[in-house]
Amino acid sequence: MNIQLKEATEADLPQLLAICHAAAGTPGSTWHDEYPNAEVLSEDIRGHFLYRIMADGQLIGLIALGPFGELDVLADPSDGPHPHDLARFGIHPAYQGKGLAQKALNAALALCREKEASAVRLLVSPSALPALAIYEKAGFERIRLVHLWDEDYLYLRKAWEQPSEAPTEET
Numbered sequence: 001m002n003i004q005l006k007e008a009t010e011a012d013l014p015q016l017l018a019i020c021h022a023a024a025g026t027p028g029s030t031w032h033d034e035y036p037n038a039e040v041l042s043e044d045i046r047g048h049f050l051y052r053i054m055a056d057g058q059l060i061g062l063i064a065l066g067p068f069g070e071l072d073v074l075a076d077p078s079d080g081p082h083p084h085d086l087a088r089f090g091i092h093p094a095y096q097g098k099g100l101a102q103k104a105l106n107a108a109l110a111l112c113r114e115k116e117a118s119a120v121r122l123l124v125s126p127s128a129l130p131a132l133a134i135y136e137k138a139g140f141e142r143i144r145l146v147h148l149w150d151e152d153y154l155y156l157r158k159a160w161e162q163p164s165e166a167p168t169e170e171t
Contacts, residue, residue, distance in 0.1 A: 001055040003103040005111060008050040008062065013038055016052070016062050023061075023090035028128030030151050036088050044068070044088065051111075053091065053104045060100060061091035065108050071121045074146060074155050080118025083157075087122065089131075101131075105138050109158065118160065123153035 008016060017038060024031035044050035044064045053061035064087045071085045086108060091101045112120050123146070124131050132154065136142075140156040147153075 001098075001100060001103070003100060003107050004054045005051040005063065005065075005104070005107050006054055007048060008041075008045050008052050010042065010045055012052055012059075013041060013045075015059055016041055016050075019059070019062060019090055019092045020088075022092050022094075026090075026093060026096070026128075028125050028131065029090075030125050030128075030153075031090065040088070050088070051108075053100075053107075055095065055100055060095040061104060062088060063090075063104065063108055064088040065111065065120075066115070067117070071123070071155070073148075074121070074143075078119070078159060079121065079157065080159060082117055083119040083121055084112045084115070084117040085122065086120050089122075096130075102134050102137065105134055109138060113160070120158045122156050123148070124156060126152060126154050 020031060020036050023029060041050060047066065047068055049064045049066040049068050051063050051065060052059050053063060065084060067082065067084050069085065070087055075083065109120060122135065124135060135156050138158065140158045143155045143157050145152060146155050
């Protein structure tokens with residue numbers, strides 16, 4: 001299946017919320033009836049951070065991606081000058097287990113590279129083993145265990161090497 005990320009609009013909210021509610025039942029998910037909600041997704045849309053995950057033209061999931069600063073509280077210098085956060089990544093259960101989340105994550109990482117992100121940061125529940133495997137396969141490193149919003153999460157990061165300054169010739 002061909003995966004594409006398309007920027008979400010307010011008109012997409014009902015379908016995106018339905019995916020969130022369906023994905024909330026996934027083992028290891030920290031989502032529930034009240035999160036993510038319309039207010040959170042609308043804020044992502046207004047910031048141009050929320051994307052629809054499309055598989056052969058069919059809406060299968062969502063992902064928030066960009067420099068929205070949600071994880072700035074955890075930042076360290078190794079994040080580089082322009083880190084992006086990845087959050088609210090969910091695939092409808094009917095499409096899980098088919099390799100589509102990995103493809104969607106790869107598309108998201110390519111978009112981050114296009115936007116010159118120095119790193120991509122995310123939180124994942126330690127009990128969300130399938131999600132953790134997807135992130136680690138994509139090259140994310142476990143940084144540390146954190147406690148935020150009354151939950152324990154693993155803080156993961158994928159950083160790209162920054163281009164070094166070109167050597168200068170001495171005359």
